[in-house]
Amino acid sequence: MGTLWFNGTFFTMEEEGETISAVYIKDGFIEGTGNKEQLEERYGRLITKKINLQGAFVYPGFVDSHLHIIGHGEKLIRLDLSDVEQAEEMKQLLEAKYKETTKNQWLFGDGWNENNFPDRKIFHRSELDEIAPDTPMFLTRVCRHAALVNTKALKLAGITKDTEDPVGGVIVRDNQGEPTGFLLDTAADLVKEVIPDVTNEYVAQALGLAIHDLFRVGLVGGHTEDLHYYNGFKQTFDQFKNIIDGEEIKFRAHLLVHHEATPEMEREGYKTGEVTPFLELGAMKIFADGALGGRTAYLQSPYTDDPSISGVAIHSQESLENLLKQAREKESPVAIHTIGDAALNMALTALEKHPLLKGRDRLIHVQVVDDTLIERMKKLPVILDLQPRFVASDFPWVMERLGEERIKQSFAWKTLLHHGLHCAGGSDAPIEPVDPLLGIHAAITRKRIGEDHNGYLPEQKLTPYEAVQLFTSGSAFAIEKEHERGKITKGYVADFTVLDQNIFTIDPDDILETNVLMTVVDNTIMYQK
Template sequence: MTAPTTIYRNAQVFTGNAALPLRESFAVSEGKVLAAGDIGSVRLASGTSAREVDLNGAFVSPGVVEGHTHMLMLGEALDKVQLRDCTTVAEVQARLTAARAAHPEAPLVLGSGWLFDIFNDDERPTAALLDAAVPDVPVLLDANDLHSAWVNSAALVAMGITDETPDPIGGEIVRDEHGKATGFLLETAAIRHAWAFLESAASDADRDRFLENAFSAYLKTGVTTATEMSFGPADLATYRRRLDRDGRLPFPVNAHWLLTASGDSATDLEAIAEVARIRDDIAAQYGDTWLRITGVKFILDGVIDACTAAMREPFANGSRPDPIWRREFALPAAVAADAAGLQLALHAIGDEASTIALDMIQECVRVNGPRADRRPRVEHLESVADDTIARMAALGVTASMQPVHCDPAILDNWQAVLGDKRADTGFPWHKFQDAGVPLALGTDAPTAPHEAPNNLFIAITTESALDRLRGPYHAERALTPAEGLEAFTLGPAYATHRDHELGRIAAGYRANVVVWTANPFSGPSDGLLGSSAALTLVDGEVAFSAAE
C-alpha cells in the first residue's frame, strides 16, 4: 500500500539554495519531495487526501550532507576515552588510569582527540608518559587530527615495532638520540602500524557496532548523507554485511578509497585499477542508491600542528617537510585514477601540498582532456595561497573544508608553529566564495566533533564552540547562515555528483530533510550550540525523532 502524501506546514524551510527565500511548507510523497512553497500551492500539488503535520514554526533544511568524515573511525572513537578537552598530560594520564580501573578485563586502552597544546615547548609524546598511567596493556591514542598516534611500550611490542623497524614512505617512527622508538608515530607510520594493529584487533561484530554508532550519532545531528574519506577493505566488508542484511543503509554514503604512497608507480597503478574494479562490482551488486565508491583519496601531506604539512616556507622551528606523495608519483597516479572515472579527493593542508594538488588536476586535464563531470576536490586547505585559489576557480575544483578545525580553542599550537603572518590567514572560506570556488563543508570526524549545529555555528561566527571565552578567529571570514547551510547541504551534494537528488528541498529530490531545534536565521547564533535535530527524514521516512 502506498503511503499517503504528507504536508509539513507552518515552518521556515530553507531549500538548500542560499539565493532563494525561505518557504513555509513542503510535501513528501513516495520518498521524494513533491512540492515546496506557500501552503496553498503545496496543498494544490498534494491533493485532498494528504495528511498534514504542523511544525509549529520550526526551522527546516535539507539533511546535512557531511562533506568529509571517517565513518568506522567515528563509530570506534565514540567508544574510546575522550581526550579533546584535556589541557595537561596529567589529565590524559588520569583518564587512562580511570579507564583501566573501570575495565580491568579489557585487552587494550584506546583514546581519541589529544591535542598538541598539552605539551610544553620542549616536550613530545612518549611511551614513558603513558607507561606511568597504564603499563600492562597496549595503549593507543589518536591525535585530534588522526595524523599521529601516541602509544605506550606495550603497544610498541604488540605492533612489532623495534629499533630496526624502518620508517614507511611518508611517515616516521620518532626515535630518541639512541635510535629507540619513543612511542610517537607520524603520518603513514600511524596508518601502517597503529591503524593496522587496531584493524586486526577488531572483530566483524566490533566493526558492525562502529558503523551503527556512526549512523546513529549522525542522524541525531541532522546528517542524512556522508562522504567517507578513508575507505578500505575492512570498511567495504562492513558495508557489505549491512547491505546484505538490510538491503539498504540508514542514509547514502559516498566513499573515497584511501591510497597509500608506495614510492613505486607500478604498485600505485595496480592499486587504482583494483579500486575501479571494486567500484564496478559494488555498483553491479548493490546499485548506487546507498553506497557509491566515488573516487580515491590521496594524502599529499601531514598537518600543521605536528609540523608535517608541506609548506612553501619553513615552520617557525625551521623545518620544511617533504610532501607524502612526490610529484613524480602523484601525477601519473592521478591521471590513471581520472582516466578510470574515479574522482580525485586530495588532502592538502599546507600551501605547497595544495600547489601539488592543482598540478595533479591540471595534468589530468592535459592528458585526459577537459571533462564536465570531473569535479575534483581538495580537502582541508588550512593554509593556502591566493594563486592556488585562483587556479581552483579556473579548473572548477571544490574546496572541501571543516570549520571545526579552526575553532579558536584549538588554534594556539597551530598558530605558534607557523609563527608568522600565515598564523592569521588560515581557513579563508570567504576568499573561495569570492573567487567562485564551490564550497563543501564537513567535520572530518572523528578528528573534530561531528555535531552539525556546532560546525555551522563556527562557520557563521568564526567563534569557538568549545570555549565561549575565546574571541573569534578573523570574523571577516564568517559566512551568512544561508551561505553556511548551502555549503553543508547542496555544496557537498554537488561535490559528490549527488546534487540532482540530494541537498535540496525541491520537487523530485529525495526527501532527506531535517527539522531543527534551533534556527540559525533568527535568535542568537549560540543557540545552535548543543542543539540537534528534532526530526530527521531519510527518503521521507522518520530516521530519528527527538520525541521518541
C-alpha cells in the same frame, strides 16, 4: 499517494531568505511547494498523510561533506581523550582503562591533543610503560596523523633504534636515537599492521552507533572515508550494505575509496557510482600530507615555531601523479587530502597534468593557500571540502605554527568563496565533533565556544546563509547531486533537518542552544526528539 508537511518555515536555499510553509511529497521527492491551502487544493485526495510541524524551522537535510563514520563510531566505543585538558587527567584516564583491560587486549584511546594541555606535554613511551607495562597501547592523536605507543607496542611492531623512517612518516627519537613512542603519519602504520583484525561485529557496532548519532545531530547523509582501515574494502562495505538497508535505516552515504582499497573494490565488481539509492562509491582518496598539529602538513616554507622542518609529503610528485593516472584510466575523480600549501601545490600539479574529463575532483581541507594557488584552483573542476570547526579548535596555537604573514591566507573560507570556488562543509569527525551546528557556528563566528572576541581572522567570517550552504547545496554540488539534493524545491529529495530555531536570524551563539527536532530522509523520520 503522498504526504503533506505543513505549518513550518521551510528554507528553500534557492535564494537567501526564500521560505514556504508547506510541501507535498510523493515517492520520496518533493512534488509541490507553497502553503497548506494551496497544496490541499492542488493534490486533494492524493494526500494520504499530513504532518503538522508545529511552527518548526525546516532546512534541506544537512550533509557532512567529509568525515569518517566508522571512526566516529569507534570514538563512541573507545576511550575518548578529546576533551582532556591536563596531562595528569589523561594519565588517570589511561590508568583506569588499563584496569578494565583483559590479558592480550590492546589499550586504545582516541583524540588526545597536547595543545589543550597548559604544558603541551607529549607522553614518552616510558611513561606509558608505567601505566601499562604488559599491555600494548595505541593512542591516536586528534588529527589522526600521529599516535603514541608504549614499548610493548613498539616491540610487537619490531620498531627499534635501527628502524628507518618509512616513506611519508617519522619515528620520533630521543637524543640517543631511540624511539620515544611518538609516531607520525605512516610510521604509525607500522604498529597498526600488528594490531589484531577487527571483527564484523565490531565494525557493525561502530557503524550503527555512528549513524544513529548522526541522525541525532540532524545529519541526513555524509561523505565518508572508511573502506581501507577495517580489514579491507569487502568487509567494511558489506557492513555499510547491511546497516544502511534502505528500510529500517535510510542514510545517504557517499563513500570515498582509499587508493589502496581500489583494487579490491574492482575485484569485487564495483566501480564509482550509485550502488543503492542510499549508497554511492565516490572518488579515489589520496593523502598528500599530514596535519598542522603534529607539524606533518607539508609547507612551502619551514614551520615558524620549528624552522628545522617543513612537514611530510606522503607521496613523491611522481608517485602522486601515478595515482592520478590510475584514477583517470578508470574515469574516476580523486579526493586529495591537502592541508599545507606545498601539498596543495603537488596536488594541483598532478591535477593539471592529468585533467578530469567528466565530473569533479575534490581537495580536502585546503587550510594553507596563497594567491597563485587560488588562481590555479579556479582553472580546475575542483570542489573544496572545508571544516569550519578547525578554526575553533586550531586557533590560537596554529598561529605559532604558521606565523603572522602565512596565517593571513590560512583557513580563508571567505576568500575562497569570494573567488568563486565551490565549497562544501564537513567536520572530519571523529577529529572534530560531528554536530553540523558547531561547524555552522564556527564558520559564522570564527571563535571557540565561550570566547569573547571578534573572531580569529574576522574578515573570513561567513554569513549564516553561506555557512548553511556549505552543509546543504555545497555538499550536494561536491558529488554532482545539486539538481536533486541540497534544496527544498520541486524534484528534490525529501530530506529535511528540522530545528526549533531560525539559525539565519538568531544571535550566532544561540545556534549552540538550538535543538534538532527531526531528521528526515526520503520522507521518513529517522530521528525525532
